[in-house]
Amino acid sequence: MLERGYAAVSSRRVAGEADLKPQLVHYYFRTMDDLFLAVLRRRAEESLERYGRALASDRPLRALWELTTDPRGAVFTMEFAALANHRKAIRAEIAAYAERVRRMQLDALARVLDGAGISEDDCPPVVALQAMTGIAQVIALEDTLGITTGHDETRAFVERLVDQLEDGAAA
Amino acid sequence: MLERGYAAVSSRRVAGEADLKPQLVHYYFRTMDDLFLAVLRRRAEESLERYGRALASDRPLRALWELTTDPRGAVFTMEFAALANHRKAIRAEIAAYAERVRRMQLDALARVLDGAGISEDDCPPVVALQAMTGIAQVIALEDTLGITTGHDETRAFVERLVDQLEDGAAA
DNA sequence: GTCTATATAATGATAGAC
C-alpha cells in the first residue's frame, strides 16, 4: 500500500508477501475491504498510543510536530484518505479515529498555551492545533511528492515558535 | 475520479460516460497514464488561470484562501497525490505545477505583507504562504472525510487575520 | 475516427476435499 498505492493491494499480492495462497486472505478477511479496515484499525491504535506517549512527554508540542511531519505517516494518511473517499465504512472509521486523536492533542496543547500565558482570545487552542498539524501534514505530503520550496524556512519558524511556547510553559 | 477514486477510472468506464467504445480511449491516449496526465495538465492550466485571476483581484489573500479551501479542489488534489505516489511521470508533473503556483502566490503575498508593514524578520512570506495554504488544504480535505472539529473557529480566525492584513495593505 | 475481434493478464470470491 505504501509503495504502490491502495489499488495495487490485491489478495494475490498480499498472499505472495506472506508466502501463502490468495484464498487464505479471503479466508481470514473475506473481502478486501475487511482487510483494509483491519489495517486501518491496527494502525490507528498504534498511532493513538504513539501520540499518547508524545503528548505525555516533557515537550509535547515538539513531539507532536515531529510526529505529524513524519513522511511515512503522510503516505499512509493519503492512501487511506483516497480510499475513504469512496468507501463509506472506511471514511466513518477514519473520522472517528481522527476526532479521538484531536481531542487528545487539544488537551495537551491547551495546557501548553495556558502555561505560556496565551488566552482563548489571543488564539483558541483548537485553532493553534489546526494550524500546527495542518502545516505539518502538508509539509510531509509535499515532501513525498518532491515539492520542497519553503519547507526549511517553515520548519525553522514553527520549531522556534514551539520552543518559545514550551520554554514559556516551563517557566 | 472524483466520485469513485482514481482506481475506478478504467477505459471501459470512461468510454461508457462518453457513449463510446473502450478502444477509442486507447486510440486517443494509448495508455491510461497518458489519459491521467492529460487530465492533470488541463486541470493544472485551468487552476493556474484561476489563481492568476484571484491573486490579481483587490483582495488577493481573501481570494487565495477561498480558492484553497474549496473541497472540490481537495478531492482532486488527493486523488492525484495518491496516484503520483507510485507513478513517476505524474509526480514530476504535479511538482512542477505546484512550484509554478507557489511562485505566483508568493509574489502576491509578499506584496500584501509588505503593504501591511510586516517584515521578513516578523514572518517570511514563504512561511505565511505555507501556513495559509496548508491550513486551507487540510480543512478542505477533512471536510470531505467528515472531520469538522475546529473548522469553524479556524476559518473565522484566518479570515479575520486576512481581512486585517488586507485592510492594512489598502491603508 | 470508429468499429469488431481478440490477446493476455489480473481481479475478488466461492466450493469442496483433506
Place this chain on the structure above:
DNA sequence: GTCTATCATTATATAGAC
C-alpha cells in the same frame, strides 16, 4: 486452517477492417 480447482468479471492494450 490450508489446499486444489474454478467462476465470472474486469483490466489494458493491439490488430485490422471499413
